[in-house]
Amino acid sequence: MARVRITQPLPKIHGYPLRVVVTGYIGARSAKWVYKINALSEPSMGPVQRQEYLYYTQQIGKQNAKYSNGFSIQNMPVSSAIIFPQDKQVIIHDGHVELKGWSYSGGGNWVERVEVSPDGGHVWYCVDQDDMTEKHYHAWRLWSIKLPVDAEGWLEFCVRTWDSSNNTEPTFVRSAWNWDLHVTSSCHRIKVYSVNTSRPATAQRLAEMAARGEAFDPLTRPLPWSLESEEEYLKLVRKYPREPLN
Numbered sequence: 001m002a003r004v005r006i007t008q009p010l011p012k013i014h015g016y017p018l019r020v021v022v023t024g025y026i027g028a029r030s031a032k033w034v035y036k037i038n039a040l041s042e043p044s045m046g047p048v049q050r051q052e053y054l055y056y057t058q059q060i061g062k063q064n065a066k067y068s069n070g071f072s073i074q075n076m077p078v079s080s081a082i083i084f085p086q087d088k089q090v091i092i093h094d095g096h097v098e099l100k101g102w103s104y105s106g107g108g109n110w111v112e113r114v115e116v117s118p119d120g121g122h123v124w125y126c127v128d129q130d131d132m133t134e135k136h137y138h139a140w141r142l143w144s145i146k147l148p149v150d151a152e153g154w155l156e157f158c159v160r161t162w163d164s165s166n167n168t169e170p171t172f173v174r175s176a177w178n179w180d181l182h183v184t185s186s187c188h189r190i191k192v193y194s195v196n197t198s199r200p201a202t203a204q205r206l207a208e209m210a211a212r213g214e215a216f217d218p219l220t221r222p223l224p225w226s227l228e229s230e231e232e233y234l235k236l237v238r239k240y241p242r243e244p245l246n
């Protein structure tokens with residue numbers, strides 16, 4: 001196990017005076033306030049070990065779950081999340097959106113690769129090595145990427161991380177949902193409303209809003225002026241009539 005250099009006193013809330021730190025394992029295994037150590041011939045009967053932090057696939061679920069048929073979560077699976085933007089945010093951009101996030105893996109594995117998708121997980125872009133913080137044993141890596149985003153409206157961004165044992169995250173939460181909720185580590189997803197000012201019509205609309213001192217947010221607030229003059233309207237509906245001409 002890696003040596004831990006202590007630079008600050010351990011706060012009581014985090015286990016003072018003595019805490020076990022089990023690197024690579026979920027936090028639940030790092031017992032706080034240690035006053036006694038028992039050597040056991042079988043896994044502990046303590047409730048946190050025996051009854052909690054279990055993984056139940058959907059075939060087990062509510063209809064079948066027992067303590068003995070959930071598998072005990074020990075090593076932390078590869079996990080990651082988008083920190084910025086935030087879910088449901090409106091993003092006004094010029095064709096690129098900067099994403100920031102974190103990635104981590106347990107079990108002595110480290111983060112090797114981070115991929116992000118602007119379309120819910122069909123097309124993926126790879127984070128550049130230079131845009132990731134350094135590798136350290138048992139440490140997360142922070143990353144950022146300028147993601148090309150052409151489409152407008154509600155989009156789903158997601159992140160997927162690969163670790164040094166080629167583990168990756170299930171693309172969809174339904175692929176690996178844990179009935180017991182803990183450590184369902186599927187790709188983190190956010191919805192964002194994309195407004196791309198590299199599109200001329202969008203740039204024009206935003207310029208008009210700026211000139212009138214009108215903010216884009218909140219998205220659900222309608223524009224308080226007429227969207228088109230009657231003249232323009234008639235020009236266009238005559239050019240593109242509603243019904244076939246013959």
Ligand SMILES: Nc1nc2c(c(=O)[nH]1)N[C@H]1C(S)=C(S)[C@@H](COP(=O)(O)O)O[C@H]1N2
Pocket residue numbers: 013014015027028029030031032033
């Ligand atoms: N003695 C003791 N240790 C414990 C717990 C506890 O309830 N009692 N909770 C565990 C769980 S479930 C977690 S997630 C971590 C939380 O550690 P933290 O408070 O330092 O974040 O402590 C673990 N160690």
Ligand SMILES: [Mo]
Pocket residue numbers: 027028
């Ligand atoms: Mo926990």
